[in-house]
Amino acid sequence: MGKESTCKNFKNQQKQELPELLLEERWSIDIPPVIPQLTKHRIVGKYCSCGCLAKGQAPSHVKGFVSYGSHLKATVISNR
Numbered sequence: 001m002g003k004e005s006t007c008k009n010f011k012n013q014q015k016q017e018l019p020e021l022l023l024e025e026r027w028s029i030d031i032p033p034v035i036p037q038l039t040k041h042r043i044v045g046k047y048c049s050c051g052c053l054a055k056g057q058a059p060s061h062v063k064g065f066v067s068y069g070s071h072l073k074a075t076v077i078s079n080r
C-alpha cells in the first residue's frame with residue numbers, strides 16, 4: 001500500500017480520470033427524537049344533596065401534579 005497523498009498537484013488534476021478505491025466503511029446509528037406525550041387528567045367533584053363534596057379520582061399511576069409514565073421511567077433507568 002502506498003503512502004497517503006500529500007501531493008500538492010492532486011487538486012489540479014482531472015479527478016474523473018483517476019481510479020477510485022473503497023478504503024473504509026463507517027456507520028452511524030441513532031434513534032429518532034423522543035416526543036413526550038402529555039395527558040391531562042381532570043379531577044372533578046359534585047355536591048351531593050346533603051352538601052358533601054364527592055371528589056373524583058385520578059388513575060392510580062397519576063399520583064401528584066406531575067407524574068412520570070412507565071415508558072419514561074424505563075427509558076431513564078436504562079440510560080443510567
Ligand SMILES: [Zn+2]
Pocket residue numbers: 048049050051052053
Ligand atoms: Zn352527601
